[in-house]
Amino acid sequence: MAALLRERPGKSTVSRSSRRPLGAPVKRKGFHRRRSRTLFLLMVPGLVYFLVFHYGALLGNLIALKDYVPFDGIWGSPWVGTGNFQRMFEDGAFWDAVLNTLWIAVLQLVFYFPVPLALALLLHSLTWSTVRRFVQSVAYLPHFISWVIVVALFQQVLGDTGMVNSYLGDAGLSTVDIIGNPDAFKPLVVAQVIWKDAGWGTIIFLAALAQVDEQQYEAAAIDGAGPWRRFWHVTLPAIRPVVVLLLIMRLGEILSVGFEQMLLQRDAVGPEAAEIIDTFVYYQGIVGGDYGFAAAAGLFKGVIGALLVYAANKVAHRLGEQGVYK
């Protein structure tokens, strides 16, 4: 890397003329020009990455307007105009995938979203810091475990021959049919998200809670406010902006509900239960080879998703929050 950057200026003709001769006094102007060039060169590897793999791919979305024939390649395949989009809008399986996506997103919003908040409040209320730090460490851990392992763990614990069912069987109770059961799939994926990310999700709430001025609690307590009133009048107002912000951001990303998680389990429960927009794109394009059609569905999701994130940021700004970007 170092060698590469040192060599490059020497090869360019512009740089030679601006280089300071040995022993000559440092000139302010030349100095600045050189600085700018080094920094620009430092940007190049990362910039090339974004241009090729993001903007090149973005351009590749043109395939959505074509009928991709592998033999003819991207450029040789015939244009079909909006044909792929028309097919997509008339495809019942596509709309089923959209509905599944929205349905899972809503379930996550209702059942996952409050859990990190509750856990953060519980952790924050602990006065014994050793216990608090230990529980925090344990609760953050699943975030770093891959989805493959998380799904395998759930199979081991909740599967037909898993731990829960053998305890239930030993106790003479009826066993639960969760893994591989399409009807139980949506609650299962929400439970998996809670297990994996609820602990990690507490970080931002704990930070907000830590910023509350201790004196506010003290003043309220002296004025006779009990734990519940202090929670209602001091804690809640302090974390409300964070809660509102995270809710808005989640609404902005409502079309993304854990692609890897669904893909890993779709075969076991079937597409009726587990097909989301992302897996629809995968199965139509990568598995089915219908690249143009799949790219159209992906582009549909990308455009709506970007508009939603943009709108969510606008709403956040309107409410006086920072949003994800400014």
Added chain:
Amino acid sequence: MSAQVRPGWMEKPKPVTQAAKAVALVAVVLLVCVPFLVILSTSLASQREVVAGGGWVLWPQDPTFKAYEDILAGGVVTHALGVSAGVTVIGTLLSLACTVTLAYALSRPGVFGGKPVLLLVLFTFLFPPGMIPSFLVVKELGLLDSYASLVLPVLVNVFNLVVLRGFFQGIPEELYEAARLDGAGDWRVLWSIVLPLSKAALAVVGLFYAVAYWNSWFYASLYLESDHWPLQQVLRTYVVAGSGLTDTTTGEAAVNAPQTIQMAVLVIATVPILLVYPFLQKYFTKGVLTGAIKS
């Protein structure tokens, strides 16, 4: 033991509240730890014990490392472990190098093209390119079935870039000026001043990259033939999807103890995360929050 400090104004909590909290905390800890304990115990149990336990064991009576010896004897799992380790190490180094240089350049004022490049990068956060076009780019570049396809398409992560840029911007301007007066160029400033001051941020970002590379399986399933698969994709095929392990390890062992071997693969895939976790945890809260606030 550590300090248990309750401020003077706070009431002494009721025993009922205390008990409820304790139950909740124990439940959280058990929910996270018991699944790991089950896979570890099952991987260490004998086949007879696993069959007697109905497919799993909470605490092995007679621990044995036979399953580990079998899968590490040179079969598919051994190879996959090597692939995962190699991709993780090389990928993390390449990603760090490209992220650091870009973040540093974008953190300094007055770079030629700095503003447009920053916008270009942040826009990708709003509008990701999509699976099919990304796949076609990798295909057109001739990267199919090469290990580079696991690294290059995810080389720089925008979130990590923003975290590092924020950290670099937080370094006092006086340090840059002092170094410049001493005649140090930008490259020198980065190497001798900025990087040594950013060890914590580099640790966070490096570990984030490493965990992502280690955990990645989807790109392997997309781009690689099965004889080049990393560990997570092998795990997915043989444990999650339940395909037979017979053709992968020494046939005999696979027939004898599929469950213990599956659990051993699971443990081997988890252990590196557990090993780096203490280091990760030491820094990440700080790193994540700086990033979240700055962006």
